[in-house]
Amino acid sequence: MVLAGGAARGAYEAGVLRYLYHELPRRIGFLPWPDIVAGASVGALNSSFVAGRDPDGLLWLSQVYKDLQLPDVFGVSYTDFFRTLRDAFGDSPFFIADPEPLQKMAFRHFPKRLIRRSVEEGLTWIVGATDLRTGFQVLFVDSQRVPDWGLRPGVHVVHTEIRSIHTLASAALPLLFPPIQVGDRLLVDGGLRMNTPLRPVVRAGADRIIVLSLKRQEQDEVRTLQVPNLPFLVGKTINALWLDPIEQDLYDVQEINRIIAWGVERYGPEFARRFEQDLRHREVDVLFIAPSVDLGEIAASIYAERPPRVTGALGSLLGWAAGDSGPDADLLSYMYFDKEYTGTLEDLGYRDAQALEEEIVKIVCSER
Numbered sequence: 214m215v216l217a218g219g220a221a222r223g224a225y226e227a228g229v230l231r232y233l234y235h236e237l238p239r240r241i242g243f244l245p246w247p248d249i250v251a252g253a254s255v256g257a258l259n260s261s262f263v264a265g266r267d268p269d270g271l272l273w274l275s276q277v278y279k280d281l282q283l284p285d286v287f288g289v290s291y292t293d294f295f296r297t298l299r300d301a302f303g304d305s306p307f308f309i310a311d312p313e314p315l316q317k318m319a320f321r322h323f324p325k326r327l328i329r330r331s332v333e334e335g336l337t338w339i340v341g342a343t344d345l346r347t348g349f350q351v352l353f354v355d356s357q358r359v360p361d362w363g364l365r366p367g368v369h370v371v372h373t374e375i376r377s378i379h380t381l382a383s384a385a386l387p388l389l390f391p392p393i394q395v396g397d398r399l400l401v402d403g404g405l406r407m408n409t410p411l412r413p414v415v416r417a418g419a420d421r422i423i424v425l426s427l428k429r430q431e432q433d434e435v436r437t438l439q440v441p442n443l444p445f446l447v448g449k450t451i452n453a454l455w456l457d458p459i460e461q462d463l464y465d466v467q468e469i470n471r472i473i474a475w476g477v478e479r480y481g482p483e484f485a486r487r488f489e490q491d492l493r494h495r496e497v498d499v500l501f502i503a504p505s506v507d508l509g510e511i512a513a514s515i516y517a518e519r520p521p522r523v524t525g526a527l528g529s530l531l532g533w534a535a536g537d538s539g540p541d542a543d544l545l546s547y548m549y550f551d552k553e554y555t556g557t558l559e560d561l562g563y564r565d566a567q568a569l570e571e572e573i574v575k576i577v578c579s580e581r
Contacts (some may be wrong), residue, residue: 221555341404349368354360470497
């Protein structure tokens with residue numbers, strides 16, 4: 214299972230997970246826990262409960278998003294704004310929001326004991342972050358075996374016990390939150406380099422993969438272009454950063470599948486076995502679960518109809534993020550940690566997964 218990053222959009226993943234581990238088991242008779250889990254940014258935080266194989270924790274996660282209020286995630290005051298302006302011209306760490314509320318929540322509810330048990334049972338858990346000094350992608354891998362699989366240049370694989378600090382580092386979005394030091398590395402959001410870590414899961418040996426994406430797969434090309442004000446440009450820039458090479462990774466997977474199918478047809482079933490043995494590639498099935506509705510549109514609509522009851526600097530920041538971007542309120546959709554929005558996304562994730570039940574069952578119930 215791969216969980217993408219997307220800040221407040223992560224509520225969508227919680228809804229999908231609620232369906233997968235509370236509704237689907239009633240249909241198939243078992244809990245379909247994956248053997249390999251990977252996450253980046255908010256996907257790393259959400260993935261901890263999948264790694265812990267904790268149905269109750271996933272229910273708690275869904276309820277958190279349904280009850281969420283902005284101060285639960287980060288705090289912003291006018292003092293913070295003045296500090297930010299001062300730090301912009303000095304040597305102090307530069308960030309806008311106080312990360313303490315999110316950090317306290319993550320530390321308090323991290324299912325360490327359950328994760329250790331899952332790893333002992335054979336789980337591989339992968340969390341991606343970005344090394345601020347080098348710009349390299351850092352993949353923390355928690356597993357019984359030391360990973361012996363390689364990736365593209367610019368990616369470092371670190372075999373270690375993943376703790377809550379690693380997931381928080383993966384979700385440390387630059388400018389909004391300060392970087393987090395882990396060992397001798399200064400880390401920021403993993404989504405900057407690999408927002409949807411599909412390739413590491415493939416290299417770790419998965420042959421059936423469910424990807425929880427936070428970006429609608431089909432885009433409305435005829436939508437009227439909005440005025441490119443600053444919130445619009447920032448939101449679209451984040452979109453561009455978080456698009457990452459997932460399409461290329463998926464293309465590579467499909468290309469390998471075609472080569473294997475060609476070899477089996479030409480040389481027989483032994484080709485697939487030798488291809489995997491010698492080149493460490495196997496046929497892979499990938500299912501994307503992605504929003505059926507544009508999340509920027511949802512954010513803009515809810516903010517216009519039911520804006521959050523926040524004032525002061527936090528209210529000003531959110532109002533600025535909403536801007537005048539119309540349905541293209543992408544920046545708002547990442548920052549809108551309010552139950553009206555996140556609760557709506559959680560419900561959408563549940564419904565979208567429910568609509569894909571037949572395809573999900575094929576993935577979790579098939580055998581190679």
